[in-house]
Amino acid sequence: LQIASRLAGSGLPAVVEPKNARTFTAPMRELEARVKHGKFRHDGDLMLKWAVSNGVVTRRVDDSLLLKKEHAESANKIDPLDALIQAIGAMLRTVQKAERSFQVFILGGPKRGPAV
Numbered sequence: 001l002q003i004a005s006r007l008a009g010s011g012l013p014a015v016v017e018p019k020n021a022r023t024f025t026a027p028m029r030e031l032e033a034r035v036k037h038g039k040f041r042h043d044g045d046l047m048l049k050w051a052v053s054n055g056v057v058t059r060r061v062d063d064s065l066l067l068k069k070e071h072a073e074s075a076n077k078i079d080p081l082d083a084l085i086q087a088i089g090a091m092l093r094t095v096q097k098a099e100r101s102f103q104v105f106i107l108g109g110p111k112r113g114p115a116v
Helices: 002-009 021-036 046-054 079-094
Strands: 055-059 065-069
Touching: 021 065, 021 079, 046 055, 046 079, 065 079
Parallel strands: none
Antiparallel strands: 055 065
């Protein structure tokens, strides 16, 4: 909340969104569809791979989805995956066209250079 307040105080848009099945279901379905159809690509970022391996999707009786860690007390993080899903949610809220023609790219990955 502190960073959102600072961003808003600087005139930048900031939205605090709760992590729950209502806010995560649509973006998780979008991500799932893109992965299934080969329309999601990333550059092999090790942090994102690690976060994905730590996440578990709970499909509820009402068919809603929620991302969690395997165990609540686990030290393994899913923050990068949470951020990706929240970004997709923001993208879905702002897209006004009936046909979506966009891609999601994750940049970063391991640095390559001369060995020291």
